[in-house]
Amino acid sequence: MKSLHQRVLFLNSILFVLQVLLTNQTSAAGxxxxxxxxxxxxxxxxxxxxxxxxxxxxxxxxxxxxxxxxxxxxxxxxxxxxxxxxxxxxxxxxxxxxxxxxxxxxx
Ligand code: HEC
Incomplete structure (x- = not known):
């Protein structure tokens, strides 16, 4: 069974990846x-x-x-x-x- 804790962890990792992608794009673009x-x-x-x-x-x-x-x-x-x-x-x-x-x- 998936606990709430696991879901939060999963969400966090998605957010982390998104954040890395977005900040790379806006602040640097290279x-x-x-x-x-x-x-x-x-x-x-x-x-x-x-x-x-x-x-x-x-x-x-x-x-x-x-x-x-x-x-x-x-x-x-x-x-x-x-x-x-x-x-x-x-x-x-x-x-x-x-x-x-x-x-x-x-x-
Ligand atoms: C292949 C060699 C070379 C590279 C690489 C190089 N320079 Fe130069 N730079 C020179 C030489 C030679 C001079 C002096 C001749 C002159 O003043 O025109 C100079 C002078 C300058 C000057 C002072 C002259 C002026 O017109 O204000 C600035 C500022 C400058 N370089 C900026 C840069 C920057 C920024 C970069 C990186 C993008 C860079 N240089 C990369 C060779 C180079």
Missing amino acids: PDCQELIQNKCASCHFVKYICPKIEQGKGTLSWKWTINAMVKEGLTATDQEQDRLVKCLAEPDEKVKAFCPSKEQRP
Whole structure:
């Protein structure tokens, strides 16, 4: 006989899976920003190169331009990855801002 407890456990695991799927979709839609930037932008120069622009709060267009310039320098990233990088850089989350600890803005 199925106890209430078992059903609750079952429901919980469904919710857990749903939550993982949903949060992955909404918050990331791909690899972690910090990871992506670290992987893609740290091979030729220090990741800190992005800091002046992060601190100026440059928008999508400016970052698109930068990514294009980096591709010409030899950055390899798919169109999808480039779009994602632009997003990650134009709207940096805390982890991305942590690349630039010295001038970290505090609310
Ligand atoms: C293949 C090598 C390479 C990779 C990979 C690379 N860069 Fe660069 N980057 C360069 C070189 C070379 C310069 C200096 C030349 C220049 O300033 O145009 C530079 C300069 C910069 C600058 C300062 C110049 C400016 O116009 O503001 C920024 C910002 C920058 N890179 C961001 C990035 C970001 C973000 C990534 C990851 C998406 C990245 N780079 C990946 C080679 C690379």
